[in-house]
Amino acid sequence: MNVLNTDVLVIGSGPSGLAAALEAHRNGANTVIVDSFARAGGQYWMQSKYGLERNDRQMQAGANFITNSENLGIKTITDAEVWGILPKYRVFIQQGSRDSIEITARALVICTGAHDFVMPFTGWTLPGVMTAGAGQRYVKMYGKPPGDKIVLAGSGVFLWAVAATIVKAGGKLEAMVESSSNQFRLFSLIGRHPSRWTETRRLLSPVLRSGVQRLNGYRIDYAQGEDRIEAVKLRQVSNSDRDASQELEMETDCLLVSHGFRPITEITALLRCEHQFDTKKGGWYCKTDPETGATSIDNVYAAGEVTGVTGAQSALIEGALAGLGVSEKLGFTRNGIERKRARLMKRQLRTARFADGLAELFELNTNSMPRIDDNTLVCRCEDVIWGDVLKSWDDGAQNLQAVKYWTRLGMGRCQGRICGVAVSRLLANQFDLDPRIFGFNHPRLPLRPVTVNVVHDALARKSL
Template sequence: MNRVVVVGAGPAGLAAASAAAELGVEVVLVDAGAKLGGQYFRQDALARGDRFALPLAVEHVANASVWAVEPVEGGHRVHVRIGEADDPSRTGRVLETRALVLATGAYDRAVPFPGWDLPGVFTAGAAQAMAKGQGVAVGDRVLVAGTGPFLLPVAVALAAAGARVVEVAEANAPVAGWLSRPRGAAAGTRRFPELARYAGMLARHRVPYRTRTAVVAAHGSDSVAAATVARLAKDWTPVPGSERRVEVDAVAVGFGFTPQLELAVAARCRIEGGFVAVDATQGTSVPGVFAAGELTGIGGAELAASEGAVAGAAAAKRLGAVVEPPLGAMARVRSGRRFAAALAAAYPVRPGWTGWVRDDTVVCRCEEVPLGRLLEAVDERDLWGVRPLKLASGAGLGMCQGRVCGANVAELVGLDDGVFARRRIAAPLRLGELAGAASTAEEAGGSPASRADQSFGQDLG
């Protein structure tokens, strides 16, 4: 119990782990990746070594999937599987803590359009992860589309990996033009100095950056062969007659981000407006649980790191460390949030996207539920809640458990998407792993009897 457990080793988690360790407490940093950095600081997986150095007091548990957080007397129990992704032979570990820092980040939102289920349509995050982490461009000719400043580094990463980026289609037209005129406007902000750099690089590569433009269809039989882009009205309704066909073999889409809320929900943290509600010390509504980074609002790496530093200090304080309030980091959090609010206002997902979706467009990719079937279920069965909606339509019932479709389905039918984030099993594990999982830290602590217990799954031949 007397340790800080940090989940997630992106900008927020790294800062939290470092801050807590520097205050003299023991820290365990759990992360799904093989290397530190998360999505934002993604490292080249093929290069040797790790470019992040952590204080010695931090134990980094890599390749670790947190599948459950269980509230227990005086704190929380964090259930982890460690080993190769989705492999039945992973080992279990149970961490008990009085100070849990959740820094689980966010993932790209993709809104559906006809053809978005074809191979060759990726999220912007996938294109970036493949380029930066694996050195692979997802296509030869790539259309980058969606909304938000994140599209720029994705386009740059694609170009660096050898792809021809045919166009960046930004669905919004940010006021004050702080990206529509990339070179000048982005230079005006200190917040994302790298954006100016990205904008400059795109200009040098002669990549057109078009605002009020979106991909409204992808074409191909078994893989993307072309896409249709259209000009948009302010509410994102496509302007009739403005459609253009572009010859591409890949489309990378990103419409902002969805926070990975399941662990926070499992810990019973209050969620407000789709994000974890936190106080000035990054404390959630649950004593002993802190949240930092994109979980509390989408604001980029710098804000995430500031929040992480505050959360790490607060978590250390909870364990008895003598802590001066991290006033500098707290001030950076406050100004960062103002910037994040401006960002959110400049790049919202506007309602017109629902007009791109046809009755036969799959909205739930896992269960292959088309829009028509979803709406039929809602209308004919008069569904009022997310649980009946899932069970009656199939949407959100598949392997991703509504991670991809939840926000879209909720918006299409006018329900609150919060229920989709309720995932008691936060990451899938094999039934044999669950059968053999230790349920308490003591049990996992390694008496011979409990080790035998952990191999239960193999005993059953």
């Protein structure tokens, strides 16, 4: 097992992670970055090897940050899954079939980001049904769209970003289906934030030029097909009685779905950091000091979407603040830190207002959720259906942990990352309860699947 020692270990190399690492390094702290992707940049700044967006300002901004990090000599370990953290901040990572690496750090900055939040629906496990983020990543990794007749459905401005990526790659979108009907309020919000106009034009222009059919106020009812998806049934979002006139059926070989994002909190939860709940921020998120990024655990900092889904611009600012905060805590200071912190906080207030406005417009509600019945699979890893969850509730399982014990929901490879939040929302809607009362799945070692000998070797090692 290879061993490294550093002052600051940043977990995640998206906008917040790179910003945190750069600030910590510039202040004099020895800094290492680890990331599960093959290249730095995260989902937002993913660097396409096909050059699909080589003239895109978003991708170029990411490339500049990555280049600055490399030129400064910041060590970045990619294709690396963090599977465990032991006391004294001994972090264990696995790089495919290569030897494990143990990194001992004086402080951690957790920048694990967020991933697509998808509510289950009948047919969601059919081949050809993917998250919108997975579809976008597919295009950037392989240089081609994930299907020939793509339907993009769900809610939120991320649908536009995915649509733009697909159209630029020459893909054909059959339709963009948005469950919200707040398009006028969306453009009103953008109009009040001139700094967002260029980004909006970048996202909208290629999609509008493509002439794709846009359906606002429709939700997914169910997907159908034999060996893979063949069609998706859509239903108009309404409080009125549902009748046949409100339904649409579209042929498709690829359905991309996103109902927003949820913070990836497995590492902060494993470290027992304090978490809070807010549906507008994606559900459970890690609580931090807004000026420094400090969590409730000493020498553990967090930034970006893990502290609440508020967008890439907020993540970038939070990362810089966390980099300043962690380096200052470790005794690495330089002139002008307070002035820089004040400037960043002022910018953060502006980005937060915009993020709050978006969250309000696209908050998922009962009427916009996909259709589900007792036979709908809700935990793919353990084959748990919705009827099993309801029975466990009737038997006395009154929180997510109890449902896990009753049904094995959340005991598979993903440890509840996909099903946990969705089932909490479903139960809350079913029984008209606050979803926070269900809590969240508490992660266990290993966080990612690794062989037994890897875990044995790590636990057998003494702290250096």
